[in-house]
Amino acid sequence: MERTVVLITGCSSGIGRHLALRLASDPSRSFKVYATLRDLRAQGPLWEEARARGCPPDSLETLQLDVRDSDSVAAARAHVTEGRVDVLVCNAGRGLLGPLEAHAAGAVSSVLDVNVAGTVRTLQAFLPDMKRRRSGRVLVTGSMGGLMGLPFNAVYCASKFALEGLCESLAVLLPPFGIHVSLIECGPVRTAFQDKLEGGPGGVLDCTDAQTRHLFSLYQRHCEQVFREAAQDPEEVTEVFLTALRAPRPALRYFSTERFLPLARLRLEDPSGCSYVAAMQRAVFADEPAEAGAEAGSPELGAPPAAPQ
DSSP: OOOEEEEESOOSSHHHHHHHHHHHTOTTOOEEEEEEESOGGGOHHHHHHHHHHTOOTTSEEEEEOOTTOHHHHHHHHHTOTTSOOSEEEEOOOOOOOSOGGGSOHHHHHHHHIIIIIHHHHHHHHHHHHHHHHTOEEEEEEEEGGGTSOOTTOHHHHHHHHHHHHHHHHHHHHSGGGTEEEEEEEEOOBSSGGGGGOTTSTTSOGGGSOHHHHHHHHHHHHHHHHHHHHHOBOHHHHHHHHHHHHHOSSOOSEEESOSTTHHHHHHHHHOTTSHHHHHHHHHHHOTTSOOOTTTTTTOOOOOOOOOSOO
């Protein structure tokens, strides 16, 4: 039986690592997984978990791949011994949290380079062969932060909004080639993602004003509450990837949780944005007085997502 060849970026931790292990250990033994990492020195935990799960020795390989470097992406593609990738999972990503003025220019560039340009580089490397073979699946780790703006996540949300446009455009174009593109829209997930924020949590807060620092403290408190109440385990999220991977006619978007969909719908129901902005302000900064008239007509909604995966 010919196995499905899957290449996943960003497998040093989090969703990427869990997905690689889930596929490599699948009882059907129908997947060959290439788990890629920017730094192969970080592959130890992946192999430890693979042994613990009893992954067949030929079901999993690791490759060095840095999405910031086109030559690195091309080299990883050349090391796929089957000569093809059936399923490409663009998962590598970075976060950036804090007041916009507190972010160093290098941190902003790094997040956009990894999250947006890095995804483009990866797609540029693998799409031509999929188009020639007229077959392929592309799964991209999206975020509720790509469907709604979140305070203190301006650059991260900008990068995820960009992925929405990128993937939606390709989803229209590629079906005649037998290629389907799907976004897996994640809310907060219990991974090390928050520990790897570019520039640290909040950046350099000393350069911001006192009110902004106060609002950031309210946002951090909000994040802690949302993570306690709504954060998902990576194993739960990987099952959504499998649903998309196995669907005969894949949708463009799959959601790991429906908790935040009312807020996403609100953006569409009121194109002016006023209802969404008022609802988000009220939910996150509940201790702060809203601007006069800002809440008029805005419905009661559940808590918005914290800084998501």
